[in-house]
Amino acid sequence: xxxxxxxxxxxxxxxxxxxxxxxxxxxxxxxxxxxxxxxxxxxxxxxxxxxxxxxxxxxxxxxxxxxxxxxxxxxxxxxxxxxxxxxxxxxxxxxxxxxxxxxxxxxxxxxxxxxxxxxxxxxxxxxxxxxxxxxxxxxxxxxxxxxxxxxxxxxxxxxxxxxxxxxxxxxxxxxxxxxxxxxxxxxxxxxxxxxxxxxxxxxxxxxxxxxxxxxxxxxxxxxxxxxxxxxxxxxxxxxxxxxxxxxxxxxxxxxxxxxxxxxxxxxxxxxxxxxxxxxxxxxxxxxxxxx
Amino acid sequence: xxxxxxxxxxxxxxxxxxxxxxxxxxxxxxxxxxxxxxxxxxxxxxxxxxxxxxxxxxxxxxxxxxxxxxxxxxxxxxxxxxxxxxxxxxxxxxxxxxxxxxxxxxxxxxxxxxxxxxxxxxxxxxxxxxxxxxxxx
Numbered sequence: 001x002x003x004x005x006x007x008x009x010x011x012x013x014x015x016x017x018x019x020x021x022x023x024x025x026x027x028x029x030x031x032x033x034x035x036x037x038x039x040x041x042x043x044x045x046x047x048x049x050x051x052x053x054x055x056x057x058x059x060x061x062x063x064x065x066x067x068x069x070x071x072x073x074x075x076x077x078x079x080x081x082x083x084x085x086x087x088x089x090x091x092x093x094x095x096x097x098x099x100x101x102x103x104x105x106x107x108x109x110x111x112x113x114x115x116x117x118x119x120x121x122x123x124x125x126x127x128x129x130x131x132x133x134x135x136x137x138x139x140x141x142x143x144x145x146x147x148x149x150x151x152x153x154x155x156x157x158x159x160x161x162x163x164x165x166x167x168x169x170x171x172x173x174x175x176x177x178x179x180x181x182x183x184x185x186x187x188x189x190x191x192x193x194x195x196x197x198x199x200x201x202x203x204x205x206x207x208x209x210x211x212x213x214x215x216x217x218x219x220x221x222x223x224x225x226x227x228x229x230x231x232x233x234x235x236x237x238x239x240x241x242x243x244x245x246x247x248x249x250x251x252x253x254x255x256x257x258x259x260x261x262x263x264x265x266x267x268x269x270x271x272x273x274x275x276x277x278x279x280x281x282x283x284x285x286x287x288x289x290x291x
Numbered sequence: 292x293x294x295x296x297x298x299x300x301x302x303x304x305x306x307x308x309x310x311x312x313x314x315x316x317x318x319x320x321x322x323x324x325x326x327x328x329x330x331x332x333x334x335x336x337x338x339x340x341x342x343x344x345x346x347x348x349x350x351x352x353x354x355x356x357x358x359x360x361x362x363x364x365x366x367x368x369x370x371x372x373x374x375x376x377x378x379x380x381x382x383x384x385x386x387x388x389x390x391x392x393x394x395x396x397x398x399x400x401x402x403x404x405x406x407x408x409x410x411x412x413x414x415x416x417x418x419x420x421x422x423x424x425x426x427x428x
Binding site: 067069073074084096137187188192194195197218 | 394
């Protein structure tokens with residue numbers, strides 16, 4: 001009689017143990033599920049944040065860091081009169097841009113290379129080498145308008161926004177602090193993209209189209225950029241340095257498209273002022289420095 | 292009775308499986324509840340360097356640089372071909388060199404001055420009138 005009772009007791013013991021074990025496993029499973037859910041929610045929030053367009057303030061913060069690096073590397077050209085002149089021409093074309101939620105800032109970089117570029121947030125730079133290549137104000141207007149076109153088209157910004165790895169998981173409070181590791185990384189990435197890799201050719205063509213539109217609307221001949229590009233091509237063939245010819249679409253392609261638009265829009269502005277005399281006066285000091 | 296033994300064997304198998312699967316979840320719970328003690332500066336540096344190295348390796352594997360993954364998104368195939376053509380003769384690393392520049396306080400001040408600089412609207416108007424420019428209003 002004892003044996004069956006012992007067996008029954010042992011069996012009940014095992015059953016109780018089994019139920020307890022199952023309960024324990026269920027608790028662990030619940031904890032694991034909770035963790036998975038928490039992680040998924042966090043991931044979704046991060047992705048949502050990364051997908052959101054940058055605010056104007058964020059754009060300005062990033063652009064400021066890019067501008068600081070450009071200034072640190074090239075240094076600004078010291079000439080108040082020339083800076084004022086470039087700002088006057090730049091403001092005249094920028095006023096025609098579709099994008100007026102930011103302020104456009106213009107500055108001259110102390111470099112003989114023939115370059116111009118823009119950073120997010122409205123920072124536009126032109127080198128004294130590019131200014132020296134211009135023959136009149138309408139060409140300068142064309143170059144600056146092209147750069148305004150990049151900002152209006154949010155070309156660089158779109159790249160930053162698309163790079164989820166760059167934007168995701170950042171502690172915003174620290175991320176946008178000037179000089180922070182994040183800002184260093186982001187601004188360097190932008191400069192590499194702009195000056196070494198180049199933007200997508202489609203974005204360059206878009207900036208050309210926007211630029212000629214702004215220049216024309218500002219009262220300049222629409223072909224200023226086209227004339228500048230022709231000279232740029234010749235200058236770089238003769239050894240001049242410019243990332244415009246290294247990273248941008250070929251000049252003949254660009255000029256052909258500009259010509260098509262001018263023709264289609266009937267913008268053959270032969271009576272519009274090129275302002276060669278005013279340009280010569282305003283850039284006299286620059287050309288003397290070159291000599 | 293045989294079926295009871297089978298039942299016990301199945302239960303034990305489940306328990307063992309549960310024990311193997313459970314630790315990470317439990318460990319995470321513990322780490323959430325009890326944060327690890329603050330790292331010392333060298334430890335932080337080491338872990339940061341480790342992280343940077345891992346990031347670099349990751350980038351190398353992708354083979355595209357900082358914005359490497361974007362080209363396919365950014366442009367069509369014909370655009371990419373054109374980009375390859377135009378970028379063929381580029382000087383390597385000018386942008387990277389500028390990107391490595393460390394702005395001083397004076398450089399940042401120069402950028403602030405650039406931001407604060409503005410030509411008053413009447414001066415812009417006079418400039419346009421002098422040049423006989425007729426901008427669209």
